[in-house]
Every structure is written in structure tokens, then in C-alpha cells.
Amino acid sequence: MPTRKGRPWRDYLLFLAFIAPNFILLGIFSYWPLLYQAYLSLTRWDMIAPTKVFVGANNYRFMFAEPGFHRVLLNTAYFTGAILIGSLVIGLALALLLNQRLRGRTLVRGIVFAPYVLSGAAVGLVWSYIFDPVYGLMRVILDWFGIGSPDWLVNTSWAMPAVIIVYLWKNAGYSAIIYLAGLQNIPNELYDAAKVDGATGWATFRYVTLPQLSPTTFFLTVTTIIFSIQAFDIIAVMTEGGPINATTTLMWYLYQQGFVAFRAGLAAAAGMVLFVLLLVITLVQVFIVQRRVHYS
């Protein structure tokens, strides 16, 4: 977009005017809190006492020295990793299916996407009922295959998969729709060319579809990590981080320390770790993708 020469400040002012509402709000309600929490993370404060005691990096030291904390980080990696792989694979599979010329596909697209609009708390409630090892629907379904129902939310190995299943159920439609968009943006000529070259279905998928979808995959990877690491309501309703901290992610830890145990300093430190972690993960992804684009 060429600019009128000589008066760039006019454009600059206009730019600032356009972004001002958004950035003023972001400043007051996102960046300021972040700075405030960065400061809190260096203090000891129980949210009630009138004074905050400056303790330097003690909260960080305390947190990383806690025997349970590495488990929290592992849980976060487990949860986020499974969600990421799950939403990419399931999302793509659903998109491929829903991209076929099938009767009723519009309806099914709608059904698949519907859970995305529901409140996480409501979803958590109904799934807790579905996972009930005695009265739950899941027991019925497992019964059809002659499998006994595990004690989903009581068992330390099953609680995390249960929470992941629910999160995927709620959000798979979203990745499916995004992938569907990606599929529809692939030019038909590429498929025609592949056909001429005698490529089989699998080869077409491997050498045309997947590479063409890579921007979509990248977009989904970045956003899924950002959003799933911050997942809260499903865990809050279904497990509250239990049993035996099996579903305590960094997000739940932060909530528990800050708003149940009233250790505002420690919670702030956890919040900082979460923020920096996300920032680094995202930047690394962007960096890798840019390099790849650059060399290819």
C-alpha cells in the first residue's frame, strides 16, 4: 500500500487511532496484570495481609524444589501433547470424511462442531455422568465389547485419558472445520496432475494433500497448544486435579495455589512460568517454520 509522500505522521496517527481502543484495553486488562503478577511472583503475599514481603526468587526456587512440581509439568506435557496429536489426527480424519460427497454431510458437520459451542462446565458435568463406572453410558458401550469399565475418574492412570477424551470431544469439531477449510483451498489442478502421474490415493494424500495442508497444520498446532495449556473448566468440574494429582496441570496448580491456598506469590510465579513457556514454544514453532519456508 503506497502512502502519500511527505506526511507519514498522518498515517501514523491514524494507525494509532485505529488500534487505540484495543491496545488501551489490552494494556489495562492484560499487560498491566502480567507486570503486576511478575512483581507479585517476587513477593510473599496471602491476598489478605496489607503488606507484601519481597522474597526475591524464592517462590520460583520453592516451586521447582517441590517434589510434586515436576509431575505437574509432566502432566501439562501429557495433556497438551495428547490434545495436540489428538486434535490434529482426529480433526484431519473428520475433515477428510466430511469432505466426501455424502448425503447428510452438512448435518454431520454441524453435529461434529456443536460441542464446541457448549460451556465447558456443562460438558464436564455430563461427561462425569457418562464416565460413571456403575451407571455411566461408557460402561454400556464397553459392555458391548465385553470390556469392563475402568474407574475413570478415581484411577490415576485413567483420569487423564478421560479428561483428554472430553476435551477432544468438545474441540475436535473446531480442528475438523479448519482442516476442511484447508482441504477446500487446495487447487483441483494439483489433484488432476497427480492423477495424470498415476498416483494412488495414498500417494496423493502423502504428496499433495498433506504438504498443501501444512499452513493449516501449523496454525492448528500453535493455537491448540496455546488454548489447551490454559484448559481449566473441564478439569475443574471433572477431577479438580485429582486423583493423587494425576490431572494437575500447570493451570490447575496455579489456580489451586492462588485461589484455594491463597499463596498469591507462588501462583504468580506459576503464572509467569506458564506464560514464558507458551511464549517460547510459540516462538520456536514460528522460527522453525520460517526456516523451512526459507530453505524450500
Add this chain to the structure above:
Amino acid sequence: MEVSLPKTAAKTAQRTTVRRYGVGVLKYALLILVAAIFFVPIFWMASASLKDLREIYTFPPQWIPLTPRWENYVDAWNAAPFGRFYTNTLITTAIGVAAELLFGTMTAYAFVFIPFPKKNLLFLLMLAALMIPIQVTMLPNYLTVANLGWLNTYAGIIVPGASVAFGTFLFRQHFLTLPKEILEAARLEGAGHFQLLTKIVLPLSRPIFVTVGLIALVNKWNDFLWPLIVTNRIDMRVLPVGLAYLFDQEGNSQWGVIMAATIFVVAPILLIFAWAQRHIIAGLTAGATKG
């Protein structure tokens, strides 16, 4: 040889038909399975909302309650002023979504079409906001809102969430794909930036507009934690917070009634979605990931 050739051809043709038919059946079977997986839990919510406690705790479970207990809905409605909750939720959601769309399009437009030094850095700064969880902003924002005297007001519920980072990102990605020639032409005819935004850019961005609107709608309608924190009085509460009025401190909850109240929360948004489904899915498929 002459006879057998068409015969094999017919056989092959037959085989392909059978195979094609088989694949078709398989595809439809998959489609039905997928629909069931995503639909049944929602159905289950509705079915549970018509059960009493004893019916909820029976095995094998009742798919459709023998004697639907419609009183659950009456009980839920009477347990808290849900009419008022609807009004509050509608107001906060509508204004919140409008604000996000307005601020999002303006910011994205500026990032794409108005020159400014180092604006990419500003853009990255904006994206960083996506990585700040609500639990981090909650306490400081409560203090800010309290200082503004906004506790128990719509402003207190809406304003802190009115900024938009993800939506701006989506808008920007879409705006980047718009043909520059059209904009340039309008520009030469003397159109200002505001006119360009409203007359050219927005009409070309309907799908992404719907997408961002839907995401904002879903987030605002379902928001629980923040509205709970900034409101104390029942007449300022929103639907998801209203659900909490049904939970018993000692865990003696009436699940059927709670499920009925849950339906109060999810039904409108499901209906809106069902009604606007075509646009939304078209919007999402058309515009989410370009650029």
C-alpha cells in the same frame, strides 16, 4: 479370446461396482458413527434433565426416561431468577461480541493497510496477550474494576474482556489475502480509511467476520469465572454463574434439576448455532486459515 474379453471387462466392472458400493457403505457407516459420537452426549444431557435421581442411578441406564420428569425444568427455573440471568447474559454477550468485532476489524485493518514503523513488533505484542491465562489477570483486574467502581455492573463484566487478540489475528490473516487492486482503485477515488474498511474490506470478509463473531459469542456466553468474581448480587449474575445456585455445599445435588438448568445455558447457543450453521461452517471453511 474375442468372447472372453468383454466377459472379463464385465467382471472387472462388476468388481469395481461392488468395491465402490462397499466403500460407499463404509463411508456412510463412518458418517453415522461420527454423528453418534458427537451427538449422543448432548442427547444424554437432555435425557438426564428429564430423570429423577433414582433414574439417573440405574443400570443399565434409561436412554429415554419412562416417565419424563418435566418438573425438573420448573424446579430449576424456580431455583434462581433465570429470566434475569438470560437478560444479563444477552446484554453482556451482545455488547461483548460487538466490541470484539469492532476493535478486531479496526486493529487488523490498521495492521494490514496503514503504514506504521515496526508494526510487526506491535502485532507480536498483541499475540502475547493470548498467552496470559485468566487466572493470572483475574486478581489485578478485580482490583482495577473495583477501583473504577464497576463491581456489579455490566461494564465490569464486559470491558475487561472486550479487547481482542485472537480475533484480530484471524482478521489480519484474512485481510492480507484481499486483492490489493480493488483497494487501490477505491483509494484513488478518494475513499478514506474508514470508508475502505466499511465499504470494501468488511463486505469481502463476511466469512471471517462470522467466524470471529461465533468464537467471541461462545466465549462470552459461557464465561463463568470472571462474571462470578465481579458480581455479588443475584440481579447482576449471568447464566453460567446461575448454575452454581443449584449446587449444594454438601454435595447433595439434584442432578436431574441441574441438567435441566444446564439445558437453559446450552439450548440458546445450540439453537443460534443450528440456525446459523450453514453460514458459520461456510465462514469457517472459507476463511479461517488463509495466508
Add this chain to the structure above:
Amino acid sequence: MAGFSRRQFLSFTGGAIGVLALAACGGSSTPTTGTSGGGTTGGATGGTTGTTVSGAATARATQSSGPAPQAGQKKVTFWSAFGGKNGEALTKMVNDFNGSQQTVFIDNQFQGNYDETAQKLAASIAARQVPDMVVLSEVTWNRFSLNKTLQELDGLLTKGGVDPKDYVDSLIAEGTRQGKIWWVPFARSTPLFYYNRTLFKEAGLEDRAPKTWEEVRTFGLAIQKLGKPDLKAYAFTNAKNFNAWHFQGNVWQWGGNYSTKSLDITIDQPAAIEAGEWLRKFVHEDKLAYMAPDQSIDFSNGLAAMTQQSTGSLGTILSTAKFDVGTGLLPEGQKFGCPTGGAGLALLAAAPDDRKQAAIEFIKFVNKPENVAYWSKQSGYMPSTKSARDAAEMQQQFTANPNYKVAVDQLPKTQPQDTARLFIPNGDQTIGTGLERIIVNNEPTATVFKAVAEQLKRDSQDIKDQVKDLGLA
């Protein structure tokens, strides 16, 4: 509080001028004033939506604060933590109180569960916009008390005509620190032993609760012999559902403690470990017990023949169980032991004095025998005053339902919980998670409690001196 609403008005005006015009428009359409300005306007009673349906329904809405205060009524902002049936019962009492006199109006504002209410109170203290009276649990009130944010009540109670000596001794003792009362009992509960009389009969057992844990085991074996699928003898619960509260009794029964009064951690001492080991064997060697996410549900549905659950769940269990429910005192180990729990009322030190005195009027009202009886009957919480316990209304309740009497009989034998669960941040969850490791994972108690003790010690560093200074007896 006129200044407050004025400030609010100003901020709206400012907002309308500024970039927040859009959102502030929404704001200005709210019933004008803030936390305690004009009180609950028509909105709460359903006028605003205008439609007949919602108007009629919300007028009947049991949770709304009822009519607005009349001229001259002193308004008291009351943050409560009861949803569901108990919330309805509290709202009725508040409405009755507001209608019964001309001087005080209680504005009852539900703030979520105990934790959420405590969160909001902490935030409101930081923002210096506190309510006047609040419901705090036996755990959450300590934090506010340590920070000296609560009002000492002795003088106010006496002036308001509430006799502190009328409260059940063990209950009021818990809210008394350094000789002063800070927290008065309101929704107090204790754990209670529940058993399935129908199943007991079927198994040929006596119709009574087992007296000792060994007897629980013997009875359990008899239940097990019935050979019913999906039936277990005994249900424990998880950390989410306060298993550390229930297990507090067990620790005492075996002669141990979680901690001393001055917050020295003792959960890794032999007595506590023995209590845990008994539990572990009961679950993993006898295969008689298990962990239920909600033992009330499992018990009422006949999945567990015995359990321990709050007296506050008695009403629901009685109404949902498809069989005859029996209750009893908690079983003994080497001796009897049973903690108190639940919530009480506290006033905020920062509230205006006249409102504090006004709030006492409400406390006096809920202490009336007929109101104690009503609240107790609706919720299953203990009658917290002696006069109410001995009054005719309560006695009727005892005759009508002997199960209620068991809970009240147990009350004099209860004691306040150990400091580790009451004071240490996350103490309840730390202990509860340890118990989960024993019940679910079959880890040896000694190992688990050693780790729990270490965690408790680490987490108690900041508050240890404060608790010591309280000089708890």
C-alpha cells in the same frame, strides 16, 4: 455509601466520553448503584425483563433477596455460600427476618461454594470493598482471622442480647481465640456413620452401627458373603470430597494427630501411621472398602453397605435411598474421635460499626429455637445452641426421625480439628491426596505420611509463628 455510588456514576461518565463508550453504555443501563447503594432493585424480583413468564417465575424465585429495604432499615450485606436446598432454606430465613422487623435489612448475596466465597472475600479486602457479614468454613475463617480482618464479637453479641454461653460448648470454643469470639457456629456438621439396614438384615447382622473398626470389618465380611455384584462393604471418599476431614476422626481414634496445637507436624508418627495402615489393609487385603468420588451417592444407591458422611447429607440420603437407612456414632479404634466441620458466621472488622450491630440482630434471629430447628431440619446441620437443641421443635424432630438424634448425641463428644488441616495452605488437599495414595495405590502408609509430613512442614513455614502466637489450648 453515597460517595461510592457517586464515584461509580463519575466513572460511567468518564467511560462514556472515552474509548469505552460502547461497553459503558451497557453499564449505564444497570440498576444504578454498586454493592450496597440502592440495594436490590426491581431486577432481583423480576421486574426488569417485563415478560409475564419470567416475572412470575422470578417473583417466586427462592434465592432472590426478596423485597428492597424500607426507609430507615439499616442494610447489612451478607455473603453466603449455600446453593441448592440449603440456599433456599437460608433465603427463606433471611426473608422472614427482613419482614419481621423495621430496623435491619439483610441483603443476602450468594457467592459460590466455601472456597469461592473465601476467594471473593480476599479480593474484596484487597480492594477495600468488603461485605459486612460472611459465611466462612471451619478452614477458610482461620486465614482471615490470622490476618486480623475479622471482628471480635464478644461485646457486640452481649450488646445485641445473644448469650455466647448458649452455643454448644465444643462449637463456640472453635470460634474462640485468645479468649475472644470471632466466628459463631451456623451451619456446623460432623461426620456420621451410615449403614444400610436392609442389607444388614439380609446378612443376618444386628440392627445397629458397628461400635469399633474391627466390628466394621466383621460386619463387612458378612456383607461380602452376600456375594452381590457391584456391592462393597464400605465406601471411603477422595480428597476432592474432604477425605482428610473424615480421616481426622480415624487418626484420633488410633491415638494420633495430624499436628499439635502449635503446628508441629505429627502425621508421620506411629499412631497416625497405624490408623492409615488399618485403612490400607481394610481396602487392599480384606477387599472390603474402596474409594468413591461421592460416598453419599454410592451409599444411597446400595453400592456400599456402610459409609461415613457429613450430617449435612442426612436429609438427601434419607430421601434418595431405596432402603432403610441407619446411622450411628463413628466407630472407635482404641478410643472415640470425631471432628466438627462446616461453616460459621463472621463479621468484617472493616465494616461500619452500626452495621455490625445490625448484623447481630440477624444472628439473634437465626438462633431462635424455631429457626434453628427449621434450618437444621432443612439442611441436616447441627442445632448450634443448647436452648434450641432442648426446645420442643427440635425434640419433635428427634422423635420423628431418630437418625437426627444420633448426630446430636455425638456432638458433645466432638472436638476441633488439628491445626495442620485448619491453617496450612492446601493442608486439606495435601493430607487428602496422601490418603488417596494409600486407598487407590496401596502405598505403605509410612512412606506416604512421611512425604505428606514433609510437604506440610514446607507449607507451614510462613504461618507457624502466627499459629503458635494464638496459643491454642
